[in-house]
Amino acid sequence: MNVTPTTLASNLRAGTWSWTRRRLSVRSFSFGVTLAVVSYLVLVPLIMLLYASVKSTEDKLPFEATTTTLANYTTVFTSPSTLPIFLNTFLFTAGSLAVGLPLAILMAWLLERTAIPARRWIATLILVPMTIPSLLSAIAWIQLLDPRIGLVNVVLRSVFGWPGDTGPFDIYSLYGMCFVQGLRLVPSAYLMIAASFRAMDPSLEEQSAMAGRGVTQTTLRITLPIMRPALLAMLIYYIIVVIESFDIPGLLGFTARIRVLSTAIYWATHSEVGLPDYGLASALGALVLAVALLLMWIYQRLTAHQERFTTITGKGYRPRQINLGAWTAPATALCVFYVAAAVVLPFLMLVWTSLQPFYAVPSADSFARVSFEGYFKIWQESSVMRALWNTTVLALVTSAATILLAVLVSWFVVRRGRTADGLSHYLATVSFLPQCVPSIVIGLAFIFVYVRFPIPIYGTLWIIVLAMTTRYLAYSSRTMTSALMQVHGELEEASQMARATWARTLRKITMPLLAPAMINVFFWVAVHAMQELSMALMLYNPETVVVSTMIWSMWQNGRTADAAVLGVILILLSALLLFSGQAFSYLRRDSNS
């Protein structure tokens, strides 16, 4: 039965008001709770950020008695380093997005909408780079593209007789940073966009094809415009992600003295000169926040009439697979090349590092030093099993909590968006803001608040879960909002007219329709929670040690092989989780079809 607002209105007039009101009150209560929880989670670190940005925090922590001042902002705007930092940040962001997003969109389209071979395998493998911790991934890329000893450069020089002892590629450059960062964006961006491609109504494309338009024309004039909200959401999210990302600019850019905003924030909080300069870091963070708010405002203006973009309706949907013909081979080659470049090479480099006492280019000497001892020795460390257990619990609980919150946020943002009180817009905006607060500031804010908090979660794993849920709410709610925008509300209206409660409708109608996006978000959060370091370093203790902090400690203590061994174990664990999720997803799709 198709239920439209008109039929709903007539039913209401017919006397079904009382149970509708009851449902509305449950819904209103849920909305209130969601609003309160999200506000609390987000505003705690946010207030801390803004408060610290106007405090003189040289040699002081923000909550110590310090003077209120605008000096942090003055420093940011008057330092001679500021202009190059902003320019580099702009170029790095634009370059990384230019590499990563088109690749992610193309891959999502190829794997979701075309009939290229082995696409299930590729669709799973494409996500594996996410499981490689950024630090280890950047190190692997250095080992591949270092101008002197990078394996790719060494091979190219010896095979093609390239002159000199360096090059042809130089990873320590702006283009090197954009290339690696761009590749790192692909899995997450792919996840964000693939669900939308998968959930698309094929009828518009079919009509376009019947009107004589080819694949390219249809894609450019029908598919992409329909996906505008999802693409815009992705673009805005990744602008902030790239501005805030540290590992690649820290390891590659910093090495060549290419400074960006994230390295300036990192430098202010990790300068080893007394206490971190949270005032300066927060002033820089507040600038990122201002950019994010501006982008959110633009986004909301551009997607004001979101119903134009809904594609899943009660009339049934099943996107057709496009046959690429002669383009099948190049398209498949592109996917395989990406998997080789982003998965196989870095992973092999990490395995190689785990077998060496120190890193060396593969040679007769270094092959003689290969040892698997690390893989046996690692289990003798008493804290390894505890760290693995804590990491697994942390990943699963954080994912579950984040996904629940994200579904509620996205539902209220999309379905309640038309109401005039502006609360849905507030919810959309506020749930996006944690992306702008540096992780270390979230960690510190959590210490300050929860050490005084009456509920005893300080010093437990749950405080890390809470901090990570806050952190990952932005990605999760963005992805769920994009996916929900494409699901027409008429299916839910029909359910409610059949006297299903709001909660039941959410569980039985909305969530199953959103299942592909939910599964993706679940695994995205789980994998990221497994690797997160900054917040964990601030909040962990001997009982709540996690794998990422162990890897970091080992690396710092010169145990590079042990760190790589643990890195390989973490990747395999994450990959197992990922493959299980993908297998579940495919089985579900098969049973549905």
Place this chain on the structure above:
Amino acid sequence: MVAPIIFGLLLWTSAGHAQEKDKSAVNEAIAQLYAGAKKEGTVVIWGPTDAVIYQRAQAVLDKQYQGIKIEHFESIPEPLVQRIIAESQAGKPAAVDIIQSGSLRALRPLIDRDMLAAYPGWEKDFGLDAVYANQRFVGAYNLTLPIAYNTKMVSAQEAPKSWEDLTDPKWKGRKIIIEARLVPFAMLGTEWGKGKATELIKKILAQQQPLIVQGGTTVANALAGGQVSIAVGTYAYTIERLKKQGAAVDWVAASPLPVLNSAVGVLKTAPHPNAARFFAGWLGSAEGQKIRYATTGQAIEVGKNSIGTVAERIKASKPAIILETEKNFASILEIQRELGKMLGALR
């Protein structure tokens, strides 16, 4: 003739008695401290030291000084220091006895807030000489900051012998790697004056286009892997360890030679103060040093209690030493801040 001999004998005997008395007083003081430590039963230590050291220390303690359990939390000192301050301000002091750091400077916020307890017994009873800030810190080990080089790429003759040699045009074009915090140069500044140190690093950055990375281990790995020929900002003991593992690396004790102090301090709010003082003293003693050195290669590398290869090489080459102490850490930090601006720090 006989009188001076008798006088000498008397003097020797009385001196011997005094020494015996002193020794027994020292033993008595340590015994009392141990008794208190045993009653407390546990010592909680936070810091970056490898957990394996404490596992081995526990095995030795269990044989010689039973009844003290070591609880160790391995992490970098900066977040730990912030946590200790935050928790203390909230009226819930952290349940930690000893805080350890790779450098004195990282613990400075605790000194500024008068959160560390002084203990004269480290010098008086344990005979340790690396005691700083009015007996609030005791040295755990040193981190000597030499000029390191890759022996496959640079011969011992070619290797830089002085800090000024780093400006030689032959090291131009990403042949040098420098640790991002520029600690050796900041420490040189305390000896040479800020201007000279600033000029040197400015010249190296502009002329040689060095690679800049964070972390002494990353610097050492880049050198061992052949990524660069020369490394500054890594530690002598790390280079020695890599050498033992087969890496083609070595180091030069350029004069003046910066040496950092990894120190431990006992918190005023320590729940187990006797155990903390006893353990910190014991760890700094010859026995504790041997365990640390055998496990990681870290040791006291300068001063009368120094041991190990690095200490021997420093003794042999006799460079002037710039030791990080409470007297110079403020100026090291100030110069470090100035130098940091050259790498893009906003202030």
